[in-house]
Amino acid sequence: MAKTAxxxxxxxxQVPGMGxxxxxxxxxxxxxxxxxxxxxxxxxxQCFEGTKEELSVTINTQPCVFIVxxxxxxxxxxxxxxxxxxxxxxxGEIAALAFAGMLSYEDAFRLVCKRAELMDKAAKENxxxxxxxxxxxxxxxxEICAAFTKAYPVNYNSPAQTVVAAAEEEIDALCQxxxxxxxKAKKLAVSGAFHSPFMDSAAEGMKVYLADITLQxxxxxxxxxxxxxxxxxxxxxxxxxxxxHPVRWQTTVxxxxxxxxxxFIEVGVGKTLTGLIKKIxxxxxxxxxxxxxxxxxxx
Numbered sequence: 001m002a003k004t005a006x007x008x009x010x011x012x013x014q015v016p017g018m019g020x021x022x023x024x025x026x027x028x029x030x031x032x033x034x035x036x037x038x039x040x041x042x043x044x045x046q047c048f049e050g051t052k053e054e055l056s057v058t059i060n061t062q063p064c065v066f067i068v069x070x071x072x073x074x075x076x077x078x079x080x081x082x083x084x085x086x087x088x089x090x091x092g093e094i095a096a097l098a099f100a101g102m103l104s105y106e107d108a109f110r111l112v113c114k115r116a117e118l119m120d121k122a123a124k125e126n127x128x129x130x131x132x133x134x135x136x137x138x139x140x141x142x143e144i145c146a147a148f149t150k151a152y153p154v155n156y157n158s159p160a161q162t163v164v165a166a167a168e169e170e171i172d173a174l175c176q177x178x179x180x181x182x183x184k185a186k187k188l189a190v191s192g193a194f195h196s197p198f199m200d201s202a203a204e205g206m207k208v209y210l211a212d213i214t215l216q217x218x219x220x221x222x223x224x225x226x227x228x229x230x231x232x233x234x235x236x237x238x239x240x241x242x243x244x245h246p247v248r249w250q251t252t253v254x255x256x257x258x259x260x261x262x263x264f265i266e267v268g269v270g271k272t273l274t275g276l277i278k279k280i281x282x283x284x285x286x287x288x289x290x291x292x293x294x295x296x297x298x299x
Contacts, residue, residue: 003260006076006083006099007277008069008092009268011062012190014055018269019068020048021291028078029071036067036109043067058123058191062091062116063109065269069095070105072267072289079299083265085230085256087223089273090155090195090247091115094239100218102235107213111239114209118202119192119243125201128193129171130154131164136183138162138250144177154195155247158279165193199244206240228252249273253280265289265298 022029023044036043040063046054047064054060069092077099088096094115098108128150133141138153141162145151148170155163166174175185192198213236221230225242228251253264253276266273266288277286289295 002262003084004081004263004265005085005087005256005261006073006096007086007264007266007273008073008088008095008099009065009266009270009273010089010092011058011065011194012188013268013270013272014061014065015269016050016052016055018047018055018064018290019071021293022068022071022075022295023048025292025295026071026075026078028074032071032074032105033067035105036063039106039109040113056189056191058120059113059116062112062119065091066095066109066112068290069268070098070108073099075295076265076267076289076298079295081265081298083220085221085223085259085261087252087256088225089249090225090242092268093222093225093242095268096222097218097231097239100220100222102215102218102222102231103213111209111213115202115206115243118205118209119194119199121205122199122202123192123194126193126198127168128165128196128198129168130188130190130193131166131171131175131178131185132157132188133162133164133178134184134186135160136178136181140181140183141178144174144181147177148174150197152193152196153246154193156250157247158250158276160279161276163188165196165198167193195242195244195246197244203240203244206243207236210236210239223252223256225249225252228255249276250280253277257281257284 151166178185
């Protein structure tokens with residue numbers, strides 16, 4: 001039987017005006033946005049009217065992208081669509097956990113605000129850079145990173161795209177090595193070297209924060225970035241570990257397909273995950289929901 005996977009977009013997809021149409025066309029989405037506004041006044045203004053520069057600051061990016069993700073998922077659910085699996089890319093994983101009932105929406109939003117604060121602090125204390133490496137294999141990317149002192153593959157996105165994190169003084173030389181292998185490297189406009197040892201202090205801080213949080217059993221299987229398998233074992237460890245370990249997105253998608261997923265619905269901002277999924281497996285359906293047009297088309 002055909003199965004549906006709901007996937008939640010991550011940091012980097014943010015754009016000015018994001019979520020405004022969902023707020024206006026879906027009562028369920030509006031309720032999610034209004035919850036965020038009560039807990040963090042100014043969130044609606046940042047999503048709907050904030051500049052690209054304002055939205056690129058980590059302490060703003062993460063709460064805003066998270067709430068658009070969750071609002072889009074609520075709008076999809078409002079239309080009667082029930083996924084069989086959920087997963088989120090990086091930050092999107094927290095939205096997936098909330099949607100699956102492991103955290104209340106309020107607790108998940110507070111967690112994201114704390115996550116953003118911890119990662120922003122770590123990025124300032126341990127400056128780093130990131131680049132998307134394309135047209136060479138993940139194995140080749142790993143070999144390149146191994147030749148540097150502080151360089152790590154951090155997002156295994158598709159067979160031909162791996163994102164790396166590195167020290168600022170090494171990123172240009174790393175990109176040059178990629179070019180020598182006939183690959184392509186593009187430095188990313190991000191404020192830190194995420195999902196790498198540069199974020200160790202943020203991961204430790206998240207462990208402390210999670211000590212007082214109660215997690216419920218998921219109502220839907222949630223695939224973890226770290227393991228590419230459904231959440232199992234120590235849930236809090238997986239949430240904290242995600243901050244300073246690679247996102248195994250390609251394997252996550254492949255594992256969901258192996259379990260029967262043939263329709264992927266990306267909720268949140270942009271089409272990044274939709275594009276990656278099509279590159280991973282061209283035989284499955286993948287669509288994105290970020291506005292009224294997408295929602296109407298899905299229904």
